[in-house]
Amino acid sequence: MYIYYYLTMNNEERVILVTGGSGLVGQAIKTIVEKERQDALVESKNEVWIFCGSKDADLRDKAKTEALFEKHKPTHVIHLAAMVGGLFHNMAHNLDFFRENMAINDNVLYASYKYNVKKVVSCLSTCIFPDKTTYPIDETMVHNGPPHSSNYGYSYAKRMIDVLNRGYHEQHGCMFTSVVPCNVFGPHDNFTLAASHVIPALVRRMDDAMRNGDPTFTVLGSGKPLRQFIYSLDLARLFIWVLKNYTSVEPIILSVDEEEEVTIGEVAEAIKKAHGYQGQIVYDTTKADGQYKKTASNKKLRSLYKDFKFTPFEKAIQDTVDWFKQNREHART
Secondary structure, three states: OEEEEOOOOOOOOEEEEEEOOOOHHHHHHHHHHHHHHHHOOOOOOOEEEEEOOOOOOOOOOHHHHHHHHHHHOOOEEEEOOOOOOOHHHHHHOHHHHHHHHHHHHHHHHHHHHHOOOOEEEEEOOHHHOOOOOOOOEOHHHOOOOOOOHHHHHHHHHHHHHHHHHHHHHHHHOOEEEEEEEOEEEOOOOEOOOOOOOHHHHHHHHHHHHHHHOOOEEEEEOOOOOEEOEEEHHHHHHHHHHHHHHOOOOOOEEEOOOHHHOEEHHHHHHHHHHHHOOOOEEEEEOOOOOOOOOOOEOOHHHHHHOOOOOOOOHHHHHHHHHHHHHHHOOOOEO
16 A cells, blocks of 8 residues: 655645556556655645555455545545456456456445545546447547447446446536546556557567567567557546546546557567567467557547647657566566
């Protein structure tokens, strides 16, 4: 359990509980909170941040979830906790992804209502959008059709957060909202081979290839699918901005601009450059590509936060690779 104090802009006392606080986005938020606290000219203790992980409470269990809220009595919640995994892990466990995430989300939002939490910001994903749709996708299109079949369990469970948010707002006046990030990566990611997303998987596997002296590196799939990627520290800054400034129950997409979309092949080349790998990249086209594209519009974000600057993709990749090499023995591998 980690607790930090952070300077606020007013005298309101806040206790912010971050579920999934030991994961990729939770650790990024902790990093930003620490930095902003250190940069503050005056020390203040009117805002307490609590980062909890799965060891602190099993959020699939209603009683344990409520015990966590009873213990800390949060005034605000950033809800990140989820069962997550990459394409192939999702394809093999759609039922598990649906049931576990439904339980986690229902328990956290009910406990937030029961304990009078003033605001909840939950984390969704662009994979919740319909598979067959027009691009770019925006916040109005979440429920317009079935998600891609490869991860329908996770996608439907995440969609239901939006349904719950609307229900709690209509029946009880709760300010429960959600953000929809594009693909997130960065330090503290999950680099395990069985369950990681594409960037941490490629970072880990290429590091293995270099250690083994492999002359070729295989990317699963054609390398042609397109994705938008957001650096975890950028997403952390935006999460804190949403918590403090965004006042609608409607979801808001947190994504890099449309022109920043890259192919998986380009991602592999950027990771190769960051690693300094001298071998050849080859593509195993017998493996599934998943959804070809899911281009998201950040027009709503840009209209509300015009001057936000995203970290350049290659710099973010370099920072992630450097972090992994320095922390491999302690990372989730």
